[in-house]
Amino acid sequence: MFQKDLFKDKVALVSGGGSGIGLAIAQQFLACGATVVIASRKLEKLERAAVQLGSPTNLLSFVMDIREPEQVEQLADFIQQKTGKLDFLINNAGGQFPSPAADISPKGWNAVINTNLNGTWYMTQSMARHFFFEQNSGAVVNIVLNNFRGFPGMAHSAAARAGVMNLAQTLAIEWVSKGIRLNSIAPGIIQSSGLENYPPELTAGIAAKIPMKRLGSVDEVAALTLFLCSPLASYITGETIYVDGGARLWGDIWEL
Numbered sequence: 001m002f003q004k005d006l007f008k009d010k011v012a013l014v015s016g017g018g019s020g021i022g023l024a025i026a027q028q029f030l031a032c033g034a035t036v037v038i039a040s041r042k043l044e045k046l047e048r049a050a051v052q053l054g055s056p057t058n059l060l061s062f063v064m065d066i067r068e069p070e071q072v073e074q075l076a077d078f079i080q081q082k083t084g085k086l087d088f089l090i091n092n093a094g095g096q097f098p099s100p101a102a103d104i105s106p107k108g109w110n111a112v113i114n115t116n117l118n119g120t121w122y123m124t125q126s127m128a129r130h131f132f133f134e135q136n137s138g139a140v141v142n143i144v145l146n147n148f149r150g151f152p153g154m155a156h157s158a159a160a161r162a163g164v165m166n167l168a169q170t171l172a173i174e175w176v177s178k179g180i181r182l183n184s185i186a187p188g189i190i191q192s193s194g195l196e197n198y199p200p201e202l203t204a205g206i207a208a209k210i211p212m213k214r215l216g217s218v219d220e221v222a223a224l225t226l227f228l229c230s231p232l233a234s235y236i237t238g239e240t241i242y243v244d245g246g247a248r249l250w251g252d253i254w255e256l
Contacts, residue, residue, distance in 0.1 A: 001227075002031070002226060002230075003032065004033055006226075006230060007029060007032045007034035007087075007226075007229075008034075009033075010034045010035070012026075012036050012086075012090065013037045013039065013088065014037070014090040015040075015066055015091055015123060016040060017038025017049065018038060018040035018046045018061075020218060021221050021222065022093070022143075023049050023053075023218070025092065025221070025222040026053065026059070028219070028223065030056055030059060032226065033058075034087075034088075036058065037061070037079055039062045039063075039075055039093070040061075043063050046063065060082055066093050066115065066123055067114050067118060067119045067122075069122050069126075072123055073126060075126075076127060079130075079131075080131075086130070087137070087138060088138070089138070089139075089140045090143070091164070093115070094119070095112070095115055096157035096160075097112075098153050099156075100153065104156055112156040112160055116157060117161075117164055117167075120142060120167070124171070128175065128178075132175075132178065132180050135179075137180070138181075139181045139183075139228065140168070140180070141225050141229060142183070143184075143185050143187065143221070143225070144184050144185065144186050146248050147186070148186070168182040168184050169182075172237040181234075181236065182237060183237060183238065183239045183241070184239070185228070185241055186240055186241070188242070188243060188244025188247045189206055190220075191215040192218045209247075210247045211250050211251070212245030216244065224243055228241075
């Protein structure tokens with residue numbers, strides 16, 4: 001399905017592309033012939049990612065913070081100068097921390113909302129204005145999380161990601177006449193570097209609670225991302241697709 005030249009002459013931007021799911025998405029885009037821009041707040045992550053990806057000539061990187069609109073605009077200018085176009089935006093950057101809702105401080109709440117919701121909005125609006133509207137084409141894929149039944153223990157991120165999912169549905173209609181498609185992917189528990197940010201006692205034995213009895217892989221999320229950007233998905237917009245081994249439909253992953 002994914003041929004080597006599937007995305008030849010296409011440009012993809014992957015925020016949070018220095019590690020985890022974002023790195024896997026960048027790798028698969030590169031394998032299909034795309035020029036890929038990876039963005040991250042940390043230069044060392046981007047440098048490490050470039051080595052892992054083989055430092056190809058069609059890989060570009062940019063240090064920036066999606067929470068800062070000025071830096072988002074600088075990223076758009078960088079892409080314009082380097083490639084003159086952008087075809088795909090993958091809003092993968094984000095973050096959260098586990099906490100009972102009653103214990104989340106205003107600072108912690110605002111940090112998660114600002115990263116996951118506001119940052120996604122800044123990126124989406126900016127790239128649409130700079131590229132998609134004029135091109136009359138573009139595909140946006142948001143990497144969110146499995147909040148199908150809420151997300152006890154991470155109320156801040158559940159709220160932010162729900163906002164992103166509804167934003168994609170809204171923009172899918174507002175921008176459909178401009179040739180822009182927007183979809184979201186809601187991963188369940190994925191075996192990636194992001195899992196290392198959680199206490200071991202929180203994730204111990206978690207695979208046994210998933211109907212498929214295993215964790216997902218970053219490559220599985222990446223493959224769906226590429227599909228949603230491909231011509232094969234040209235009639236799909238405003239959707240949220242879960243990659244969770246059936247977890248949203250059965251049982252409780254976390255202990256209350």
